[in-house]
Amino acid sequence: MLLTVLYIIAITAEAMTGALSAGRRSMDLFGVVLVACVTALGGGSVRDMLLGHYPLTWVRHPEYLALTAGAALLTVFIAPLMRHLRSLFLVLDAVGLVAFTLIGCRVSLEMGHSLLIAAVSGVITGVFGGILRDIFCNDVPLIFRRELYASVSFASAWCFLICIQLELPNEQAMLITLFAGFLFRLLAIRFRWEMPKFVYQDDPQQNG
Amino acid sequence: MLLTVLYIIAITAEAMTGALSAGRRSMDLFGVVLVACVTALGGGSVRDMLLGHYPLTWVRHPEYLALTAGAALLTVFIAPLMRHLRSLFLVLDAVGLVAFTLIGCRVSLEMGHSLLIAAVSGVITGVFGGILRDIFCNDVPLIFRRELYASVSFASAWCFLICIQLELPNEQAMLITLFAGFLFRLLAIRFRWEMPKFVYQDDPQQNG
């Protein structure tokens, strides 16, 4: 129940960031809706296709698809406001990131996969929507060049899995993870924590 | 039967547009064949992977794959002619768009999905080949920046679904949709109808 509410917040927020990205590329309304859907529902879809977990969430619940499309169109109308809501979006996006990760872990555990696969499933659910958004908009994925994002998803996944291994009740494990993951992400933004970058250049004379 | 003929026309035409895109990027013959296959068969493949509808069409009918590869290689040889066939290709592409959409709707209905999912399935089948083509060639997908294209697919899908809901016979529903969708697309090209575009720019001082 809590997770459903968080999921709805998450897909709405992600749909709106997707719509803005499409707007930066001057796409038409159809492109805006498509990029929004890919951003909001793409992470879960990639997870389900990789794990063979059918039917996909939005196929079983087309109302989520309608919600995503509606959020995208709303974004177009309130775009001038969006600049002032930047902080709100960072917060909603942080909630969404952790909620998506939790959901991805749970799907994988319910299918009987190992802990490592559950963690990977959580991270894929958390971050792939943003990666696909950037591929559709022809950008190098941003999430690997800014403040900790995939790392927050990864840490949240393990936090949840450890809680489950310690036999905490499911709700408690979820609340602890949500709180810890959310805090971690906000601190990362506030203090501009970044993962070390790997900068590699080929020898100029061997290039080509 | 009619749909099979239209499908064959559609994949041939889409394969040839894919091959031209690969040529614009100076790819080698293998790349040309791959981009052609992705363009012609990618929409249906994405639909089938999202819906868990196995085996995929080209796996069950490898002859379609061979046809697509053949059309791609033929395109290389007749490339100098292609400039003069531009109008023909716009027409064939319009037929293909509507035929793909119809096929996508039917696959989804046969699997027992809801109308909204059937419409989405039709649009995915219709437009994803072109989107994948542009991603493989490292372009921002064109279909969201030119004349109505995805919208034609969307309108065709609903036209077909409404006909089916009105309990028209299947063949009649298909013919009406083909005619209406085809006409809509040609009018859109002729009169340069476009969807409104969403142009969003971040505040310069908040950029980065």
Add this chain to the structure above:
Amino acid sequence: MLLTVLYIIAITAEAMTGALSAGRRSMDLFGVVLVACVTALGGGSVRDMLLGHYPLTWVRHPEYLALTAGAALLTVFIAPLMRHLRSLFLVLDAVGLVAFTLIGCRVSLEMGHSLLIAAVSGVITGVFGGILRDIFCNDVPLIFRRELYASVSFASAWCFLICIQLELPNEQAMLITLFAGFLFRLLAIRFRWEMPKFVYQDDPQQNG
């Protein structure tokens, strides 16, 4: 058994080339690991999703995922050495290309698909990791613009399938294919054999 050893060599080598690509784009460590996993395991994953062959290899054997991630991180530490290992990597990559192709053909044959689909399955396994790597790093896929690569995969696939049709024992067919494919790739690099390129330019006045 031989194939398992070759597979492990192949995913390690591919992971390292993926990590270097991520480094060229200055990604952070998470991006490096992701691009490495996509490069090493993406070809097989795309094949399995297209054929509906679940569970995927790395889901059944998470240790391969751990190995890939480990190889990616190792690459970051020994990056300054990598320039001097360029020839070694071309050799390992050639081994990997042929090994991936063989594995892809076998998976498809075991599922009962036709020879053409088996060959396509082999090529997809062999080359899609590199294609996805380039899409994630926002490059036009390299493999279609340099020395024979996909063609080596295609020729290896048919070499293996013909050996199987001639009822050679499986091991013998694999060894012949490995040797022939490996030699073909090295000769292609040495003598800069390339596929003919298809260069297509639209008429300038019709552009836009």
